[in-house]
């Protein structure tokens with residue numbers, strides 16, 4: 684355990700990076716602090732990014748949605764811009780993170796940068812092709828969220844800062860469904876899943892199946908997605924959806940822990956993938972895959 688020697692407040696993203704790199708010792712960015720302050724500090728100083736101009740949600744003239752990394756999760760829940768994007772699934776998922784006091788402080792950037800396999804916001808953002816803006820002292824980079832995670836609590840950032848995210852305009856009309864399987868509303872997910880699809884000329888042009896809590900990092904099920912891309916809606920049967928769901932379950936690599944066994948998680952990935960694919964297809968006006976879904980109308984826990 685270390686003593687926290689200094690609390691620095693940055694007024695711009697570049698200044699935040701410079702402050703972190705300046706040392707001495709190990710520094711950490713702090714946004715809401717709901718993760719960082721859970722245990723004793725593992726750093727010598729922190730750099731507060733709440734005054735660095737990284738809060739807020741806006742749409743650009745092109746229709747992309749920009750979300751500042753220091754935006755509290757409750758602002759994501761309430762955002763009119765996000766409510767209109769892909770059926771408002773980002774708002775729904777944000778509303779399932781912790782409880783209201785936590786969401787008022789916790790930020791979307793902190794949820795991503797803690798790089799926990801169970802971070803609630805990541806699967807839905809992956810399923811909506813989110814792009815990360817990363818800032819260094821004198822340079823900027825944008826990368827897909829799919830490439831952001833290197834392992835549990837490990838990201839590509841090093842000492843750089845996540846400034847924010849963009850959701851591309853062409854994704855706004857996709858149909859997206861999510862589900863957080865959890866023991867209680869405030870517990871972390873046993874399985875997190877987000878499925879999104881775009882239809883063009885009666886065929887599936889884009890398919891995303893993203894999972895959390897079932898591998899060392901949040902993941903996309905690319906093999907399962909590939910089975911569906913290009914198919915005419917009329918070609919999709921319940922049997923095919925079952926096969927795709929089994930493939931998705933085969934792609935994840937969960938661990939046993941005190942919350943659930945790996946075997947249970949794998950089977951839940953199969954079940955939930957099937958349910959969400961059917962819900963998304965129904966959202967595209969296709970009822971042939973409809974089956975008795977016991978969680979229909981159940982949006983997961985929100986405290």
Ligand SMILES: Cc1cc2nc3c(=O)[nH]c(=O)nc-3n(C[C@H](O)[C@H](O)[C@H](O)COP(=O)(O)OP(=O)(O)OC[C@H]3O[C@@H](n4cnc5c(N)ncnc54)[C@H](O)[C@@H]3O)c2cc1C
Pocket residue numbers: 711712713714715716717718719720721732752753756779780781782785788789790791792793794795796797801802803804840843844845846868869870871
């Ligand atoms: C009671 C409780 C319930 C919770 N429930 C949930 C839940 O249901 N689902 C869930 O997913 N999480 C949950 N959490 C975890 C936590 O609240 C979220 O992960 C939250 O979004 C973290 O955001 P923060 O702003 O507080 O991050 P912080 O604690 O400020 O930072 C977290 C980590 O990210 C780094 N960081 C933060 N912002 C940046 C940035 N812009 N660039 C680079 N690095 C950065 C920090 O250095 C730190 O390592 C819960 C926490 C508590 C205390």
